[in-house]
Amino acid sequence: MLPEEPPAGAVIADLESEVWRAIDGKTKPIGSLGRVEEIAAQIGMTLGTLAPRVETCALTIFAADHGIAAEGVSAFPRAVTRQMVANFLAGGAAATVIAASLGVAVEVVDAGVAGEPMTDPKLVSRRIGAGTRSFLREAAMTAEECAAALASGRELAARARADALAFGEMGIGNTSAATMLAHRLTGLSLEALVGRGTGLDAAGLARKAAVLAEADARVGALATPEEALREFGGFEIAMMAGAMLGAAEAGKLVLVDGFIATSAALVAERIAPEARRAMIFSHVSAEAGHRALLERMAARPILSLDMRLGEGTGALLAWPIVKAAAAVLRDMASFESAGVSARL
Numbered sequence: 190m191l192p193e194e195p196p197a198g199a200v201i202a203d204l205e206s207e208v209w210r211a212i213d214g215k216t217k218p219i220g221s222l223g224r225v226e227e228i229a230a231q232i233g234m235t236l237g238t239l240a241p242r243v244e245t246c247a248l249t250i251f252a253a254d255h256g257i258a259a260e261g262v263s264a265f266p267r268a269v270t271r272q273m274v275a276n277f278l279a280g281g282a283a284a285t286v287i288a289a290s291l292g293v294a295v296e297v298v299d300a301g302v303a304g305e306p307m308t309d310p311k312l313v314s315r316r317i318g319a320g321t322r323s324f325l326r327e328a329a330m331t332a333e334e335c336a337a338a339l340a341s342g343r344e345l346a347a348r349a350r351a352d353a354l355a356f357g358e359m360g361i362g363n364t365s366a367a368t369m370l371a372h373r374l375t376g377l378s379l380e381a382l383v384g385r386g387t388g389l390d391a392a393g394l395a396r397k398a399a400v401l402a403e404a405d406a407r408v409g410a411l412a413t414p415e416e417a418l419r420e421f422g423g424f425e426i427a428m429m430a431g432a433m434l435g436a437a438e439a440g441k442l443v444l445v446d447g448f449i450a451t452s453a454a455l456v457a458e459r460i461a462p463e464a465r466r467a468m469i470f471s472h473v474s475a476e477a478g479h480r481a482l483l484e485r486m487a488a489r490p491i492l493s494l495d496m497r498l499g500e501g502t503g504a505l506l507a508w509p510i511v512k513a514a515a516a517v518l519r520d521m522a523s524f525e526s527a528g529v530s531a532r533l
């Protein structure tokens with residue numbers, strides 16, 4: 190007779206205690222590496238090993254346009270999405286410069302930038318459409334478009350060759366989409382979530398808040414996370430949510446960036462709660478609602494640098510800490526192996 194399988198919960202609890210026993214047995218006072226120990230434990234649990242190899246990181250930047258941008262909710266014109274895609278490809282954007290400084294490979298994906306398809310061979314095309322529709326008036330996308338974006342994200346993450354996957358976004362108007370998703374999926378108020386995005390002034394912020402309140406009133410109860418995504422999301426947010434699911438399914442770590450990426454992580458978590466284990470929340474953005482959203486998700490960000498850019502910049506800056514945390518779990522000696530005396 191085959192031995193009986195222990196229940197899944199017991200396996201996880203065993204792994205958790207084994208990981209913490211290993212961390213606590215290392216040559217340092219217990220708890221002295223603080224949050225780095227928690228990150229190391231999460232990595233060990235997610236990868237199911239006491240010797241995690243986390244040596245490479247890749248950044249995928251998803252870009253798409255938003256119909257809601259036509260309602261005056263951003264300080265910048267929609268054309269900036271496309272112009273920034275060209276800037277990513279030329280290596281001149283914050284995310285690409287920071288990635289180059291850290292030796293992180295970058296892939297840029299056209300998830301649905303407005304206008305004719307861009308032809309640069311370095312650009313990965315997974316275009317769902319030429320931007321979403323305005324969710325002030327109608328659903329941002331169809332159910333088919335939403336499913337296609339999720340599927341493309343899963344596929345891209347599954348083929349990525351790195352131990353940790355960082356995801357960034359570019360899409361003028363996407364703090365509005367992220368705000369609506371966070372509001373409808375968590376119940377946090379629009380007032381708590383709406384922020385200045387690219388730098389709206391007080392009048393711009395009031396207009397954005399009014400537009401989002403009107404859109405909120407247009408849409409009745411939503412039964413599933415996919416429905417919320419279809420109503421209010423963007424092609425880049427949906428593709429990122431799919432990529433987060435695909436990465437978690439493939440046993441890779443997910444580095445979650447700022448406010449918009451956290452809204453994608455929220456959608457992914459609601460679709461598949463087990464994906465949450467792979468998610469490392471890299472930073473708290475200066476965008477007004479990000480801290481509240483992270484708190485609601487019981488997520489503890491690593492960094493707090495007053496950044497509010499997106500593109501994956503926060504995820505990139507957290508990467509060296511994640512890599513080091515894995516090395517701590519894998520390579521640090523124990524009191525026993527190093528012959529260091531235990532505490533008195």
Ligand SMILES: Cc1cc2ncn([C@H]3O[C@H](COP(=O)(O)O)[C@@H](O)[C@H]3O)c2cc1C
Pocket residue numbers: 262263264265269273358359360361362363364365385386387388498499500
């Ligand atoms: C030059 C420039 C580069 C950016 N890189 C990321 N974003 C960020 O700003 C946008 C969201 O803000 P909102 O909802 O207010 O439009 C997204 O594209 C986001 O990635 C940028 C914005 C600008 C202007």
Ligand SMILES: O=C(O)c1cccnc1
Pocket residue numbers: 364386387446447448449450474475476479496497498499500
């Ligand atoms: O936190 C973010 O990701 C963010 C905030 C403002 C604008 N763009 C991105």
